[in-house]
Amino acid sequence: MRTSMFRSVESAIRRVSTSSPSTSTSSTHFARRCFSSESAPAPARKVAVLGAAGGIGQPLALLMKLNPLVSSLSLYDIAGTPGVAADVSHINTRSEVAGYMGEDQLAQALDGCDLVIIPAGVPRKPGMTRDDLFNINAGIVKTLCTAIAKYCPHALVNMISNPVNSTVPIAAEIFKKAGTYDEKRLFGVTTLDVVRARTFFAGKANVNVADVNVPVVGGHAGITILPLFSQATPKGSNLSDEQITALTKRTQDGGTEVVEAKAGKGSATLSMAYAGAVFADACLKGLNGVPDIVECSYVQSNITDIPFFASKVRLGKNGVEEILGLGPMSDFEKEGLEKLKPELLSSIEKGVKFANQ
Ligand SMILES: NC(=O)c1ccc[n+]([C@@H]2O[C@H](COP(=O)([O-])OP(=O)(O)OC[C@H]3O[C@@H](n4cnc5c(N)ncnc54)[C@H](O)[C@@H]3O)[C@@H](O)[C@H]2O)c1
Numbered sequence: 021m022r023t024s025m026f027r028s029v030e031s032a033i034r035r036v037s038t039s040s041p042s043t044s045t046s047s048t049h050f051a052r053r054c055f056s057s058e059s060a061p062a063p064a065r066k067v068a069v070l071g072a073a074g075g076i077g078q079p080l081a082l083l084m085k086l087n088p089l090v091s092s093l094s095l096y097d098i099a100g101t102p103g104v105a106a107d108v109s110h111i112n113t114r115s116e117v118a119g120y121m122g123e124d125q126l127a128q129a130l131d132g133c134d135l136v137i138i139p140a141g142v143p144r145k146p147g148m149t150r151d152d153l154f155n156i157n158a159g160i161v162k163t164l165c166t167a168i169a170k171y172c173p174h175a176l177v178n179m180i181s182n183p184v185n186s187t188v189p190i191a192a193e194i195f196k197k198a199g200t201y202d203e204k205r206l207f208g209v210t211t212l213d214v215v216r217a218r219t220f221f222a223g224k225a226n227v228n229v230a231d232v233n234v235p236v237v238g239g240h241a242g243i244t245i246l247p248l249f250s251q252a253t254p255k256g257s258n259l260s261d262e263q264i265t266a267l268t269k270r271t272q273d274g275g276t277e278v279v280e281a282k283a284g285k286g287s288a289t290l291s292m293a294y295a296g297a298v299f300a301d302a303c304l305k306g307l308n309g310v311p312d313i314v315e316c317s318y319v320q321s322n323i324t325d326i327p328f329f330a331s332k333v334r335l336g337k338n339g340v341e342e343i344l345g346l347g348p349m350s351d352f353e354k355e356g357l358e359k360l361k362p363e364l365l366s367s368i369e370k371g372v373k374f375a376n377q
Contacts, residue, residue, distance in 0.1 A: 065304055066092040068133045068172075070164050071140025072119075073100030075286050076180060079293035080139060081108050081117075087297065089304040090115040096129035097140070098122060123163075130171035134307060137209075137300055138164055141181040143287040144279045150183040150241045151367065157181050158190055158374050165191045169198035176205045176303050176339050180296055184208040184240040185364055186371035188318055188328055193375030204339035207303070208318030210240045210330045211295035212288060216274040217247040220267050225256030236271065236316050237331045237346060237357075239367065244360040247271045250350040264352065306335030319343065324357075326364050 067084055071077045072095035081095050085108045093115040095105045105119025120129035130136065141157035144150065161181055168177060173195075181187050188208040195201035213236040222229035233253050238246035249264050259267070270277070278288040302315045318330035321343050332344040349357065 062089050062091075063308060064091040065089055065134045065307065066094060066132050067115075067135045067137065067300065067304070068094040068096060068129055068175075070096045070129075070136060070138045071181070073097035073104050074139060075143065075289035076139035076292045076296065078104055079290055080137065080296050081105075082111075083293055083297035084137075084300065085109075085111050085113055085115055085117065087301055087304070088114050089301065089308065092132075093117045094120065094129045094133065096120045096126060126164075126167045127171050130167055130175075133172040133175040135176045135178065135300060135303055136168055136172065137178040137180065137296060139180040139292070139296065140164060143289075144182070144275070145284050145286075146280050148279075150275075151186070153182050154186060154370065154374075157183070157187060158371070161187045161190050162194055162375065165194040166198070169195050169200045173198070173200035174202075174205070176207065176307070178207050178209050178296065178300055178303065180209045180292065182240075183367060184210065184318055185244060185328075185367035186374070189368045189371035190375045192320065192328075193372055197375075202339070203320035204341075206319065207299070207333075207339075208240060208328070208330065209296055209299050210236060210245075210316055210318050211299040212292050213240060213245050213247070213271060213274070213330075214316050215291060215295045215298070217249070217252075217267075217271045220270050220274075221247075221249060221252050222256075224259060224263055224267060225252070225254075227254050227256035235332050235347070237329070238360045239328075239330060239364045240318060241367070242272055242363070243356070244364045244367075245272045246353065246356045246360055248347070248349060248353055250353060251347055261352070264350075268352075268356070302335055303339070306339070306341070307337055309337055314344070324361070326361055326368070328368050329364070 067090045069077055069081050072081050084090055084093055095101045101119035101121045105117050109117035141160045142153055179188050191206055217234040217236050218232040221234055222232045231254055234247055235251055236247045238244045247268055302313050306313045313335040314332050316330055317333045319340055321329040323331055323343055323345055333340050334342040
């Protein structure tokens with residue numbers, strides 16, 4: 021029987037989860053599905069979290085355990101996963117949970133996966149940019165993607181490890197070398213930028229946060245994060261140019277806001293786990309053939325002259341079904357787009373170069 025605390029969490033989630041079209045299609049339904057006792061028949065899906073004992077990995081493991089679309093949950097890390105897996109496995113939801121620790125168990129962790137989520141790596145400390153993480157995280161991503169190519173080459177990959185602007189191109193190069201690359205199956209997770217843009221916009225425009233949609237395009241670092249507030253819905257109170265500039269900056273610096281508040285104890289973990297779980301849920305729904313699942317993601321793209329670019333993406337049975345265009349942009353956003361291109365391109369080139377060394 022459910023406890024009263026569980027019931028109050030469920031009702032809180034229901035209150036904030038009202039359905040709305042477009043980019044929130046999956047996010048607004050996600051929490052409701054997770055905390056729902058309805059048992060919709062869903063195909064078996066194995067999901068792995070690599071880096072599952074970390075700050076993001078643990079709450080992400082919890083949220084994936086609550087997702088009824090998951091039948092098998094594989095928790096991998098270089099340390100600590102037996103404990104996390106034993107703990108999460110006691111939750112009375114559909115998925116079987118297994119913990120794997122150390123590289124000699126990576127093959128088993130990945131075998132038969134439909135979806136692999138990667139939050140493995142080191143997070144930022146105050147004063148660091150995401151790019152400062154490159155040297156350590158690039159190597160981790162290279163190792164993990166080499167194993168994915170070998171043991172579950174058809175899985176969708178959700179890359180959370182920073183710098184996402186470079187780790188996604190690294191993964192693409194590793195998969196190309198292994199002969200398994202399918203650009204429809206590789207995603208940089210930029211959902212946290214969308215989550216932040218929605219929250220910050222709702223606060224300023226005086227609208228219900230659960231109804232807000234804001235596409236966020238470009239990449240996932242500093243000025244490469246470009247929220248398109250001119251397309252935000254519902255419109256709410258009219259915002260001045262100064263307010264839009266401030267909202268844009270706050271969205272771009274959202275990660276740094278958390279890094280500074282945590283004062284050396286890491287970067288966003290709880291909101292990132294939520295965002296990662298929302299995006300993973302959207303991918304699973306797409307795989308299961310649910311129509312009209314649209315989320316923003318950083319993918320191989322030709323909607324601009326930059327080879328990897330975040331924008332709204334329609335998800336389907338094979339991963340990316342359609343990359344949606346940028347839509348009408350304000351002059352401020354057009355300017356932001358031109359400004360971000362050199363940095364984004366250089367991060368992509370850095371990743372490609374690293375992978376081919
Ligand atoms: N995409 C985003 O929006 C976003 C947001 C926040 C953080 N991040 C990134 O996510 C990553 C993880 O952040 P965190 O706060 O969870 O860090 P953390 O240090 O708390 O956890 C990382 C985990 O990865 C594990 N790990 C290290 N090497 C590994 C390997 N080779 N294989 C498997 N696991 C390995 C560690 O043991 C640890 O448990 C960082 O790169 C961070 O910058 C991304």
